[in-house]
Amino acid sequence: MNAAAPVKRYVLIVDDDQILAEFLGELLGHAGYETAIANSADQALKMVSEREPDLAMLDIHMPGMSGLELAKQLNRNTSVPFMFLSGRGDSDASKQAAAYGAVGFVVKPVDEKQLMPAFEAGLARADEIRQLRRTEVNLNAALAAGRETSLAVGLLMCKFQTDRNTAFEVLRDHARSNRRKVNEVADQLLAAEETLNSLHAAFNARLKK
Structure with missing residues (x-):
């Protein structure tokens, strides 16, 4: 053919x-x-x-x-x-x-x-x-779909000193490569960040003893 x-x-x-x-x-x-x-x-x-x-x-x-x-x-x-x-x-x-x-x-x-x-x-x-327009449309749709995605994008922007579009694209591509939904990966990322913050607090408490 x-x-x-x-x-x-x-x-x-x-x-x-x-x-x-x-x-x-x-x-x-x-x-x-x-x-x-x-x-x-x-x-x-x-x-x-x-x-x-x-x-x-x-x-x-x-x-x-x-x-x-x-x-x-x-x-x-x-x-x-x-x-x-x-x-x-x-x-x-x-x-x-x-x-x-x-x-x-x-x-x-x-x-x-x-x-x-x-x-x-x-x-x-x-x-x-x-x-860029297509990315913005995809980004706005994703951010409107769930608070988790919005928070995860903000987290990536802060950690990697990047812009909003790049942060979302990385998050989206990672989700696609793992055959998962963006909001699921975002939720996992936020949970991991919360765990790290808790461990950080625990370490600080131990060092003060």
């Missing part, structure tokens, strides 16, 4: 310049990505509502709703990461892109050597953000 073909990453290109949009689509298509083209922000929003892309490329200047306004809509209503297509390549353009939450931007006119490194860096950043 043949292995299933890997799922292609889906990229939405939003630009009112049809020639440029098709050029970008062709370049990304040859690189192994699935692409779709929207020639306006309104069309893009409709397409996103039907299927969210792994990354959207937004032209900043479009008639009607601009790429900047579209970016606000994506931030407000979706989890779609995006990068900008900009006619400017100065530091102000970079700061503007970052202020709107873009994972990168490509300066026009676009060529293949310029596009692919910037695009792949943007996609990698988008994946990092998506993973």
